[in-house]
Amino acid sequence: xVALVQIRLDEIKPLCMDxxxxxxxxxxxxxxxxxxxxxxxxxxxxxHGLFRLVMCVETMRAGKxxxxxxxxxxxxxxxxxxxxxxxxxxxxxxxxxxxxLIAKARKFGVAVMAVNNCFxxxxxxxxxxxLASEGLAAISMVxxxxxxxxxxGTRGALGTNPLAxxxxxxxxxPFSFDFATSGFARGEIELYLRAGKPLxxxxxxxxxxxxxxxxxxxxxGAMLTFGGHKGSxxxxxxxxxxxxxxxxxxxxxxxxxxxxxxxxPLHGQIIIAFNPTQLNGGTSKMNDARAEMLFAEILDQGAxxxxxxxxxxxxxxxxxxxxxxxxxxxxxLNNLNS
Amino acid sequence: xVALVQIRLDEIKPLCMDxxxxxxxxxxxxxxxxxxxxxxxxxxxxxHGLFRLVMCVETMRAGKxxxxxxxxxxxxxxxxxxxxxxxxxxxxxxxxxxxxLIAKARKFGVAVMAVNNCFxxxxxxxxxxxLASEGLAAISMVxxxxxxxxxxGTRGALGTNPLAxxxxxxxxxPFSFDFATSGFARGEIELYLRAGKPLxxxxxxxxxxxxxxxxxxxxxGAMLTFGGHKGSxxxxxxxxxxxxxxxxxxxxxxxxxxxxxxxxPLHGQIIIAFNPTQLNGGTSKMNDARAEMLFAEILDQGAxxxxxxxxxxxxxxxxxxxxxxxxxxxxxLNNLNS
Numbered sequence: 001x002v003a004l005v006q007i008r009l010d011e012i013k014p015l016c017m018d019x020x021x022x023x024x025x026x027x028x029x030x031x032x033x034x035x036x037x038x039x040x041x042x043x044x045x046x047x048h049g050l051f052r053l054v055m056c057v058e059t060m061r062a063g064k065x066x067x068x069x070x071x072x073x074x075x076x077x078x079x080x081x082x083x084x085x086x087x088x089x090x091x092x093x094x095x096x097x098x099x100x101l102i103a104k105a106r107k108f109g110v111a112v113m114a115v116n117n118c119f120x121x122x123x124x125x126x127x128x129x130x131l132a133s134e135g136l137a138a139i140s141m142v143x144x145x146x147x148x149x150x151x152x153g154t155r156g157a158l159g160t161n162p163l164a165x166x167x168x169x170x171x172x173x174p175f176s177f178d179f180a181t182s183g184f185a186r187g188e189i190e191l192y193l194r195a196g197k198p199l200x201x202x203x204x205x206x207x208x209x210x211x212x213x214x215x216x217x218x219x220x221g222a223m224l225t226f227g228g229h230k231g232s233x234x235x236x237x238x239x240x241x242x243x244x245x246x247x248x249x250x251x252x253x254x255x256x257x258x259x260x261x262x263x264x265p266l267h268g269q270i271i272i273a274f275n276p277t278q279l280n281g282g283t284s285k286m287n288d289a290r291a292e293m294l295f296a297e298i299l300d301q302g303a304x305x306x307x308x309x310x311x312x313x314x315x316x317x318x319x320x321x322x323x324x325x326x327x328x329x330x331x332x333l334n335n336l337n338s
Numbered sequence: 339x340v341a342l343v344q345i346r347l348d349e350i351k352p353l354c355m356d357x358x359x360x361x362x363x364x365x366x367x368x369x370x371x372x373x374x375x376x377x378x379x380x381x382x383x384x385x386h387g388l389f390r391l392v393m394c395v396e397t398m399r400a401g402k403x404x405x406x407x408x409x410x411x412x413x414x415x416x417x418x419x420x421x422x423x424x425x426x427x428x429x430x431x432x433x434x435x436x437x438x439l440i441a442k443a444r445k446f447g448v449a450v451m452a453v454n455n456c457f458x459x460x461x462x463x464x465x466x467x468x469l470a471s472e473g474l475a476a477i478s479m480v481x482x483x484x485x486x487x488x489x490x491g492t493r494g495a496l497g498t499n500p501l502a503x504x505x506x507x508x509x510x511x512p513f514s515f516d517f518a519t520s521g522f523a524r525g526e527i528e529l530y531l532r533a534g535k536p537l538x539x540x541x542x543x544x545x546x547x548x549x550x551x552x553x554x555x556x557x558x559g560a561m562l563t564f565g566g567h568k569g570s571x572x573x574x575x576x577x578x579x580x581x582x583x584x585x586x587x588x589x590x591x592x593x594x595x596x597x598x599x600x601x602x603p604l605h606g607q608i609i610i611a612f613n614p615t616q617l618n619g620g621t622s623k624m625n626d627a628r629a630e631m632l633f634a635e636i637l638d639q640g641a642x643x644x645x646x647x648x649x650x651x652x653x654x655x656x657x658x659x660x661x662x663x664x665x666x667x668x669x670x671l672n673n674l675n676s
Contacts, residue, residue: 079417080447080616109418110450110610114617137583139575152641157632165575175578177571209639227565233515233644234572236632237477237503240513244629245475247618252635253628272448272610278418279452280585290591291582294495294574297590301547303491306571 004324007050012038012323015333016053022337023057025089026068032091039126041323044313047187048123050325050333055121056089057336059263065089065119073097079108082246085118090269093118094127101273102134109278113271114246120144121264124164125178125307127271132166132174137274140164141238143267145255148182149222151232154209156222159251159265160186161238167291175295177306181235183226189215242270342662345388350376350661353671354391360675361395363427364406370429377464379661382651385525386461388663388671393459394427395674397601403427403457411435417446420584423456428607431456432465439611440472447616451609452584458482459602462502463516463645465609470504470512475612478502479576481605483593486520487560489570492547494560497589497603498524499576505629513633515644519573521564527553580608 007015013034020030033056041049059065069088073081073096081104083097093115104111124140131138144159164178184203192199193215204218205211212218225231243250248268249257257266295305317323345353351372358368371394379387397403407426411419411434419442421435431453442449462478469476482497502516522541530537531553542556543549550556563569581588586606587595595604633643655661 074619076616078445078447078616079449082617082619107416108446109416110448111417112448112612112617114619116619137578150636150639150641153636153639154641155639157635157639163572165571167575167578175574177575179568179571181568226568229644230517230519230564230569233503233517234501236513236636236644237505237515239632240475240505240629241612244626244632245612245614245617247626247628250628250632252632274450274579274583276583278414278416279420279450279583281412281420281452281454288582288585290585290588291578294577294582294588294590297495298488298491298574301488301491301493301495303488306567306574 003327005327005330006322006324007330008322009042009317012041012050016050019053019333019336020056023060024067025056025060028070029067029088029092032095033089036091036122036126040123041325042314042317043310044317044323045123045310046325047185049323051329052121053333053336055264059089059119059121062258062261062263064258064261064266065263071096073100075100079104079111080114081111082114082116084116087117087266088119089264090115090118090120091122094269094271098130101271102131102136105131105136105273105275106277109275111273113273114248115269115271116246116248117266118269119264119266120269123178124162125166125176128164128166128178129174129176131271131273132168132176135168135276137167137276138165138271140269140271141242142269143239143243143249143251143254143265145258145265146251147186147223148225148235148251149205149209150236151225151229154205155207157252158225158232158235158239159254160223161235161251163234163238169292169295173307173311175291175305175307179226181225181231181238182223183231184223186223189218189223193219242268246270341665343665343668344660344662345668346660347380347655350379350388354388357391357671357674358394361398362405363394363398366408367405367426367430370433371427374429374460374464378461379663380652380655381648382655382661383461383648384663385523387661389667390459391671391674393602397427397457397459400596400599400601402596402599402604403601409434411438413438417442417449418452419449420452420454422454425455425604426457427602428453428456428458429460432607432609436468439609440469440474443469443474443611443613444615447613449611451611453607453609454584454586455604456607457602457604458607461516462500463504463514466502466504466516467512467514469609469611470506470514473506473614475505475614476503476609478607478609479580480607481577481581481587481589481592481603483596483603484589485524485561486563486573486589487543487547488574489563489567491560492543493545495590496563496570496573496577497592498561499573499589501572501576507630507633511645511649513629513643513645517564519563519569519576520561521569522561524561527556527561531557580606584608
C-alpha cells in the first residue's frame with residue numbers, strides 16, 4: 001500500500017513553479033511545464049504529473065537544455081507550422097505554434113505542426129485534447145531513446161514511441177488515447193527490479209537478444225514493442241514521421257546525443273490536426289451520430305473507452321479540490337530544492 | 339502441399355479483364371481493378387491478388403455495386419480532395435483523385451484524400467507505395483465489417499481495419515507496411531475450420547464473449563484485435579478517421595448496409611500524404627541519412643523490414659516472367675465465367 005498525501009489544487013502550480021525556477025528554468029518555460037504537470041496530475045496521471053518534476057530538474061542538471069530558450073515559430077503560406085524549441089522543453093514551442101496549427105487546419109482541412117530541437121518529457125494527450133476542444137481530430141507522435149528492439153531484432157533501435165489520438169465529442173470529454181508502442185514502460189521494468197519480481201513473458205530481451213523475464217537482464221538488454229511485428233512496424237512509422245520527416249533525430253541519434261546523461265531526451269515532435277468541415281464536405285458535424293453509435297455499442301458491451309478512468313479522476317479531483325500523490329514523491333520533491 | 343500452376347505475366351491482365359467484364363464491370367472499373375490485382379499478384383500477395391476476382395464477382399452478384407459508375411472528384415482550394423466512387427469499387431475513384439492528392443501535398447506539405455461511397459476489396463499498400471514513388475510519405479486506413487470485438491468487449495463492433503504506411507527511399511523499394519488491426523484475418527479462421535485445427539489463444543471469442551480456440555465458435559463470435567487494448571484503440575481510431583471524419587460508414591453501418599449479402603463491403607477510405615520539403619524546412623531530403631541509419635541498424639540485427647519478402651517476389655517474378663497461383667484457384671477462376 002502506497003502512502004498518499006493530499007495536495008490542494010491551488011498548491012500545485014506554485015509548487016511546480018518554485019521547483020522549476022529554482023532549478024534554472026526561465027519564467028515562460030516554467031509556466032508551460034507547470035500547466036502540463038497540473039493538467040496531468042489533475043487526471044491522476046501519476047506517471048506524467050508531479051513525478052515528472054524530478055526528470056525536469058535532472059534534465060537541467062544534465063546541462064544541455066536551455067531553460068530560457070524562446071521558441072521560434074516559422075510563418076508560411078502552406079499547411080505546415082514549424083516550431084523550433086531552440087533546445088528548450090517542447091511545451092512552450094507547442095503552445096506558441098498551436099494557434100497557427102488550429103488556423104491552418106481550419107483553412108486547409110488538415111495541418112501539421114513540426115516541433116524541432118526540443119527536450120521532451122510530457123504526455124501527448126493534453127495537446128491532442130486541446131485540439132479536440134477546438135473541434136479538430138488530432139494525432140501526435142514522438143520518438144525517445146533507443147531502448148526498444150524491432151521485431152526479430154536483438155537490441156534497442158526504437159524509442160518507446162507513443163501515439164496519441166483525440167476525437168471531439170459534443171458536450172462530452174473527447175475520445176482519446178495515448179500509448180507507448182513498447183509493451184512495457186521502462187519505469188515498469190524498474191519497479192519489477194526493485195520488487196524482485198520476474199517480468200511477464202514477451203516484454204524484454206537480454207543483452208544477447210534472448211527472451212528474458214529477469215528485470216535486471218532486461219535493463220541491460222532491450223524492451224520489445226507491443227503487438228509483435230505489427231507494433232514494431234507502427235513504432236518504426238513513428239520514428240520516421242516524428243524524426244526524419246521533420247529532419248529531427250531518431251531515437252538512436254537522440255540517445256547518442258545524450259551521451260549517457262539522464263533527463264528528458266532531445267528530439268522532435270509531430271502533431272497532425274484534421275478539420276471535419278472540409279473532410280466531410282460540409283454535410284455533417286464531426287461529433288456526429290456515426291461516431292456516437294460506435295461509442296455506445298462499445299460501452300453497451302461492458303468495454304471501456306480509453307481515458308474513461310482519467311476523466312473520472314478529473315471530475316472527482318475538481319469536485320474535492322485536491323489530488324493525491326505518494327508521500328515518497330512529496331518528500332523527493334521537497335528535496336529537489338535543497 | 340498446395341499444387342501450383344504458372345501464369346505468364348502477360349496472361350494476367352487479359353484473364354482479369356475477361357472475368358470482370360463478363361461479371362458486369364464496365365471498362366474503366368475493370369481496368370482499375372485489373373491493375374490492382376496484377377500489382378498484388380506480381381508480389382506473390384496471394385490473399386489480395388487473383389484470388390480477389392472471386393470477391394469482385396460476388397460483389398457484382400450481390401447486386402448493390404454499380405460496375406459502370408464513374409467517380410466524381412470534388413475540386414477545392416484547400417488541402418483536401420474528396421472523391422465520390424458513386425457506389426463503384428474504390429480503385430477508379432482513388433486513381434482519378436491521385437493527381438490532385440499529389441499536387442496538393444506538394445503545394446501544402448500535407449493533403450488528404452477522402453473517398454466516399456466505395457466498395458472496397460483491395461490491399462492498401464499499392465496506393466501508399468504509389469505516393470512513395472512520388473517522394474511522399476503516406477498513410478491509408480479503411481474500415482470493413484464489424485467482425486472484431488473491442489478490448490474488453492463481447493461482440494463484433496470494429497472492422498479488420500487495416501493501416502498502411504509507405505516511406506520513399508532513394509533508389510530502393512520504399513519502407514512499407516499494410517496490416518489488419520485484427521489479430522487474425524477472417525480467412526485464416528476459415529482455413530483453421532476447414533483443417534479442423536484449434537486456433538491459437540487470444541485470437542477470438544465465441545458468441546457469448548468468452549475466449550475460444552474453436553474456429554467454428556469463433557466464426558459465430560468475433561475476432562480480437564492484435565495487441566490488446568492498444569490495438570483496440572488503434573482500430574477505433576481507424577474507424578473514426580476513415581468513417582465519421584469523412585462522413586462515411588463505420589464497420590457496424592457497413593455490415594448493416596450489406597444485409598447479409600456477400601462480396602466487398604461498402605464504406606469510405608482515407609489517404610494522407612506528407613511532403614518532406616515543407617516539413618523539414620527545406621534542409622534535407624526525405625530519404626535522408628537519418629532514416630537509412632535506422633533501416634541499416636534494423637537489418638544489421640538480423641531483423642527484417644516489413645514487405646522485404648514481397649519485394650523479393652516481385653524481382654523474381656519479373657525476372658522469370660510468370661507468377662504461381664494454386665491450381666484450385668485457377669479452376670475456381672475458370673468456373674467464374676461459366
